[in-house]
Amino acid sequence: MHKTEAINIIERTFSNSFAESEFTLFIKNLLNDIDTTKYNEYRGNLIKDSFKDHIRQYKRIGKYTDPKGESLDVLVIEVKDQTKLDKARTSLRNFVINHLENFEKDYALAAFYSNSDHGADWRFSYVKLEYKTEVSEGKLKQSKELTPAKRYSFLVGKHEQAHTAKKQLLPLLENIYNNPTIEELEEAFSIEKVTDEFFEQYKGLFIKLSEHFEHDTNGLKEQLAEADIDIPRFTKKLLGQIVFLYFIQKKGWLGVPKNEKWGKGDKKYLQNLYYEAVDNGHNFFGYYLQRLFYKALAHKHADKGIPGYYKKLHCKVPFLNGGLFEADYDWKNSGITIPNDLFRNQEKVKKSGDIGTGVLDVFDRYNFTIKEDEPLEKEVAVDPEMLGKVFENMLEVTERKSKGAFYTPREIVHYMCQESLIHYLDNSINDNPSTYLELGGSQVYLVGNEIKYGQKSLMSEQKHIIVPKEDIDIFIRKGFFALENDQRVLREGKETKTYRFQLPESIRLNADLIDKKLADIKICDPAIGSGAFPVGMLHELVNAQLVLKQYISNKYLKKKLEILNVTKEEIDEQSDKYNYRLKRHTIQESIYGVDIDASATDIARLRMWLSLVVDEEDLDNIEALPNLDYKIVCGNSLVGLPENAMRDLNVEKELEDLKEEFFLANDELYKKDLRTKINGKIRQLLSTAEAFAGYKIDFDYKLYFSEVWHYNGGFDIVIGNPPWLALIGKQLKKYKKVDESKNLKIYKSQYIFNSYMPNLYEFFLQKAYRITKERGILNFIIPDRFGFNESSVELRNFFIKNSILKEIVYKWNFPQIITDTMTFVCQKSKPTNDYGFLIKNDTHSVSIPYKLSEITDDSELIFRSFDSLRTKSLINRVKKNSIPLINHAKSTSGFGALAGLVTKMKENERQMPVLKGSSIGSYVIKEPFYFEFKGENIGGRTRDESKLSIKNKVLLRKTGFPIICAYDKSGYYPEQSLYFFYSISNLISNEFLLLLFNSSLYNWYYKNYLVTNLDSTPQLKNKDLDVFPLRIPSNIEIYNKIGCYIYFLEKTEVSNLIVKSFFKDLSDAMVFELFFPSEIKSAEKEILIHLQGLESISEKLSDAEKLAVINIEFQRLYDPNHPVRNNVETLDSVEEVRIIKDALK
Template sequence: MDKQQARQSLTELFTRPFDQERYQLFLRNLLNQYEPRNGHYTGNLIPDAFKQHIKQYWRIGKYVDPDGHELDLLIVEVKSLNKLERARSALRNFAVNRLKQFEKEASLIAFYAEDDRGADWRFSFVKIEHEAYQDEKGKIKLKQELTPAKRYSYLVGEHENSHTASKQLLPLLEMDYADPRIEEIEAAFGIEKVTDEFFDQYKALFQKLAEHLKRQASFNHEGEEARDQRVSRFAKKLLGQIVFLYFLQKKGWLGVSKNQPWGTGSKRFMRERYDQVMKTDGNYHRDFLQYLFYEALADERKAQPDPGYYARFDCRVPFLNGGLFEADYDWHNEPIDLPNTLFHNDEKNKNGDVGTGILDVFGRYNFTIKEDEPLEKEVAVDPEMLGKVFENMLEVTERKSKGAFYTPREIVHYMCQESLIHYLDNRLNRYATLELAQPQGDLFGEPGVQERQGTEHIKVPRTDLETLIRKGHLALENDTRVMSKGKETDTYKFQLPESVRQHAEAIDAALADIKVCDPAIGSGAFPVGMLHEIVNARMALAPHSGNQESAYELKRHAIGESLYGVDIDASAIDIARLRLWLSLIVDEEDYSQIAALPNLDYKIVQGNALIGIEVDLFNQEMLNEIEKKKNEFFSATNHDRKSDLAATINDLIHETMHGQACFDFKVYFSEVWHQKNGFDVVIGNPPYFSIDTFGANSSVQAYLKKNYFVYMDKSDIIFYFFEKSAKISHGVISLITSNAYLSATKAKRLRKFLVDNNLIRIVVNFEKYMVFKEASITTAITFLYPSTDQPRYLNLPHNNYRKDDLNGLLVDDKNYVMAEDWSDEAFVLADKHLKRINDAIDFGKPKLSTIYKVGSGMQTGCNSVFVNPPSDIPKKHIKKRMTGEIIEKYVATEPKEFILYIEDIDSFDRLHESIKKYLLANQELLKNRADKKRRSTAKWWNFTFPMHKEYYNKQKIWCSYRSITNAFCLDDSAEYIGLTNTTVIFDVNTKINFKYLLALLNSEILSYRYSFIGKRTGNGLLEYFENGVGKLPIIGTARGIQLSVASIVDYVRQLKRTNLQLATLYFQQLIDGMVYELYFPDEIKAANKEILPHLGDLTPITDVMTDEEKLAVIQREFDRLYDPRHPVRNYLETLDSVEVVRTIREALKR
């Protein structure tokens, strides 16, 4: 089918009421061919569990894709439009039931309702996912038992827009030449492309709007920086307000005719009003939006017979409250004129879509008021997407400076659920102390056994709490049905565990009482996530707890009593509040009277969470008064009363804080300390940047240094969020951060703080997987809470986990390893088998830094002057520069850069005239280097830090500061100088042959070992700084063996100058085999794979030989050892049969 025909077909199908004949024609074109079926099911043929939802359904066919996977094709008529919109779990479970019954994995289903004759319908793809787990070797496998299915749906029909569905299904419809695979069909229902496209267009709208606002006189009263901040916030807020209204018009709350109920308003209200304004040659923003925002939605109109009626528009518009639609400028006297073309025009975008205005862009997308859930995804703009759009709105440079990166929804779900599980476990149960009853086993034996000592009292086992939090919402419909029947039957049994049902009231009370804070709230992903988890759990408990509150009532309670947040960015606060309000209106079902939104000014607060008042005791009477006023303010609706309350509260806060203009948790959120002495849960994604961003002499740095134990030079801001979170929490802390703190030297005091206070409980380390792809950093999720239990960790070493697999890996306790002996040194994370190998490699061996001098390269402070100096400078003052670009295993290739080296000259006057002339020409640059305050004025001309220059006459081993794996080269000529992007080892040990050391460092064993020592960067490279390299364990051995290894190193170095690749590779493999035998002699001997006894006498090559003579020696040794009958070759080729070797090599492939 050509593109034009395909587009026409999609438009006709998706912009009209459901039509079975048209739908089946579409499927024939989409799938090219399928086996027709004519199954019609109604009455008793519908399972009892779904009769209240489904009137009838048809199985119209079966499709088999090119890989042999089957796809069921169904049409389902539900009993009402309400069922279509709200019984989403039941309809998904119906699909799952059929898939399991007939042993299929996926289905395409059209859902429509009988009461509106299919005017609006759902086109859904349902697929059962196999749950992933990690086997003993760290490989990802799929469990045979099935997990709940996921449903992806397009909202289509005469009141919906077909833009997204048409665009994503168009390629499949055009593909006449091949039958689509199931994964290609699934990809057509993907939400990521929608998010990316919507963001691109949203960003373009913001930029156009901001550019226009900058030219408005009302934004140019202050300096450029202040203007840009005002413009940015106004533009973001305006777009947020309009998006909010698109969700409201989706509910039918806008433009409701006089005397008609809420919910009957036009779904195109915003665009229809634009058309009306154009008929009178008006201005859309000045003549419509300002009145809609700041009167219709913001004024209470209580005195009117119908408070919802707004005379200017001659229709009903709800009073919303909350502050979103309160003006922050004098719109009556200084209205802001925005050209109508910003809202609608006939321009084409890069995709060929007509219209680049705000209403054009928003009008192309479907808006769904349902926040996305893990198992139910509508391919549309949902409230959750706004958070991602907001945090992506910052330009790349601004985002990196603020460290704001949006947390993916899968990670939010996991962190929120785990935090709730711990909170409930701690609230309901009492455990005895965990102690080690017997020591750890051997290398491949069982780990030590841990036993709990003392008494304990368990009301609800943790596993049952996990079932409630992770799967309780799936049990709600079933358990409600069982309760209505009065007892369990053979057909219907409770799905919630018995202990949960018995203690439902206590669990519900605990959930109602929880206090949660995000100290860096951003767009509000975590508070909104916690809101959903709390409400889902309380709803699941309802059949057993007796709590009959609606979802709306539960949400309003949680927002008012449980959720708190802080952010330094005012725009973040705006969007976080907006998302909480949106989450509320989603569940507002009382259409007789729409409740006013709560005021969140003292719940979600702008401020710097790390800077507080330096006073421990506050006036409790004054705090009690603040709390009383805040409670009244939360629900206040009268504008004047709100203003008075806010003024009083702010005055009281100012007085309590002794006039200090900063944020303080114990003042702004005093009720939390009044009731609980801290938060039950602190959760979030703190910003990622170095404190050096503030400047060395900034007041912020001075405050952090004075008030935080974890302070160290060049430390990251996240370290302080760890300590602050511990200070404001008495429960669980859950943070996703850069994983640098696990190993970085600058985090040494943070690790000490966590270990000394018994805080660290669980670490999930994403070693290579990029949770934040745009941030170029690897991350870790850390759970903290006081406990005597040993910490546990999960190391995820791959870079390509499927999002759907992650949750299965994260929640499976069998994947976690007990941490041992964590201290302020780097935290080592490996699975249980790899950890035992690491321990065996380390046992009894000195660290490299204790037997050799290890350091960084030199620091010039001005590479532009010292690197590649002029050619007239005498050669004796020019050194070859060692860089990562020329470093290979064992050798360095020809240098590409050279360095002016004058550190052995102590006086400027003694320098060669050409050098003096060159340095004087660059005198200003050199004198103003970063270290100018430390440097004496007489020494303006030399290196900033000529580290270890007294050792530079010795042999050296070099490595780059970043590499994918160990790559160390030998410099035996003393001709090279390295700068700070290299690490160097100096030959100061006479007991260990330096070339033998080079072999160890380049071996598979120490490459593997370093992968657990070095910090891995976002692009998968390891950092090889001196502190890390110095931790490598070095094994000693007999002098004769060292010399044999050194001879083979000489062979490899000589061969690397030739094209004899086979011999080069073989001798490197031989070195690896010998090193395995040195570190694991017992395992190699037990497998009968010993190499050293069969090596024989190796002929060394010497400097007095010619290259031809050297190659002749090497060729003879290669011919001897590579002979198929020689045991060395046989053992090398079968070394993988030794478990420890195989395990290390598999780990290196990750």
């Protein structure tokens, strides 16, 4: 079958709700000679009673016999409810077992679905009866045991991706000449969707192994202590070693016959090695695994003159180098063992019902793929990126979270890496410190959408643009996807109507220059974790250079190949050779990282090695992995040599030469000697600095990575997700547990910090700035409070004065944390003009252009976000020609009552009526609470009774949306859940403030300008009240009169809702006219001009008289022909009004 047709069948079948006709068509194409004459349907009494709660009906649509004579049934099973697919998996599996036993079969392909969700989510499973051989009373016996269905299932349907099913089933579907064997079908089903279950089972393995090692009596702990390694790290390393071998055995590198090439090995080598150990009565770890790790893989072998052949294992084994398989203990003499049943057993997994909780049992249930840089065609499997996530979650088990570290989702990493490269290339290629950033080329949506064009350009003063930034953007984001298209154009020698270059001309013409910039880049993650960002940057750099390869000049290519240590003939013969050498060179020259957790650096190095292994396709000679000890370093990023410390440049140059040798060294003794020399020199310099500084130093950037400063002046890009940890209260106690050197005082002495709630990310931001070169890029994901909290204003001020802001994006989807996030990108350059930058309200919004002055004009230097450019423009128009409310009205919070002392009912005569937030509604108070007002009952700062007892005051509730604002004439004291105005100028009135704060415009302004997080309960701050925009009308008496009307109607609870509604709408319209007078006049919707002569209601009038006045005015103004009614009802024809009202719906 043609590949395209096969793919279409798979996608129609597995990417949609279950359809029996499509499934049957797929099966007939998969199993060429299936016998459909055996079709049967079973329902009602034909379903065994024990399964009737779960099974509605099932069909046997055919019987298949493979080339070896093994038979298999194909079943379609309708369960009674979709939830049964997950919650009754054991019963469903047992149901299939029952069928197989009745029909004397050992295998089945089964589709499980339910009509409760119209078959939207369903399961395609391979089930077999497994025969386990065991010894009983000296005789061999076989017992039937079903392999867990989950292990051999694809979860498919309209809500699931079918990529795994497509990838694994496609070869069988394409092969129309041969019927698949049962073994081939089983192999296709040996993969399942990787979920959190993998982590849970992996954590179980970690705990079991750790507990075993903790109780070891062979001196393991003592030996590890000498090497400064604890049991958790040793356990994680062991699991990492095994996982690594799972990856490389998939490449056929293990168990390779001595006369075969690499790639021809046993793809279940570890599993078969285990069975060999069991068959020979040996301990798998003690007798086999240690020898494989520390003898076979850690050394070069050429027994019998055959490169790679190791006679003790009777096969070829690759020399991996790098340090992963270097022993941390005396493995030959330690006597350490791990029970075989920790590798394989028959225990049942509680949640899933799977059989086997050993290391090999768990890993066998999942597919491993080394590729972690595929785009949309991503395998649902355990890849290095997934492994990184698991390892970082594992670090939480050993206090990783207490250090404020969280795994960064792949999508965020991908975006940040690309964004960093775009800015880096723009800065390094185009010497253009422009007055305004180019904002008109494109608006990039961050999550899966196309680039949007058409916004007006704000560019001014371009200087020597070689490659426009928008072209760089296309190159980095889409260049790799354009590769195949553009290669075709190059082969044709010209563009055609069908095929045109997708890569911009400026990129193609300047390929040498761009490639050189990419090759020379220096990147660092100061809190590397599992290596997500460095690995992400590695993939972006390699992909970008692969795109450029077809355009670079022959002269440049020749020089580049010399540097990469590969010939043109080699890459012409084997294109993957170029990829491999490029990636290896990038790791050596460009990637750096630091983490305080040694386990984190272990997994980061592991991911780097795996990224190399994926591209190593030299079947004659597998190259040894590089040593990354001085590229990815364990240490405290924040504490280094004092900035003014004397540096020994001669020793640093010696260290650079030694580190370069060490990177490529592959002889164990030579490496040991080099490591001793390097560490000795580093320790000597650090010890000298410690004596001068007075505190412990275990790491320094300019010492460990001195070559970066000698040749580059710092890092071109510093990127990452620093720890988010508030160093107060319980968090501080946790931090002190994991930070034995108690560096908090040192941090405070060296960095800007907020005294209210110092946080580790603030220190990392500043450290990142210091290690970034001039004009380099800093790109961090951090808590969003950095963008607007008052406590962060000093740090914002530092970056505003000392860097050029590039982009801020709020509200990233970060599933495992509660804190809202932002990405912050800046360039290390002092600003010289009123430049432009971008802020996004969230990942789906368009970029909103800002000028620096828009931030610096605000005393709090807030990085405000808006949902649209239109909203921002409207906000600015409202602010223009307005004055801050504080100029005419002063506000404060109510008194602070101690907990439990404010009561709903009056409990004694000493209590007085007071008001809480819940005491007020819109315009009026509802009912008071009671409180004994005396010193010992009061907390907080507001105690001044002369303010609290003001007779007439406007009250505002502190929390919630919309704003709740009321007028109080009682003189009751407001409690701290309320704000109140205690001083108002004679130019405005309480009634006027009442209208403003209950208006749509003020609510819209509050929501879009002052509220920082609408996803949580908004909180009105006292400083927010101060900055509400105020315009004082010349005809304020009209506003006062309408305010009195509404207050009276609300207070007396007038039953005519139309009257109330009309005057509220009228007041709303009057506020709009106050702020948009020319727009409303142009639309001929004026209102105030028609309210001249409005009658007032004075306090002298009785309630009945007041109501009569209001009703008379209502009848007059509500007349269908009166311009006030017409204009109020049609006011949203004015664009500004319509935008604001729509935003509040």
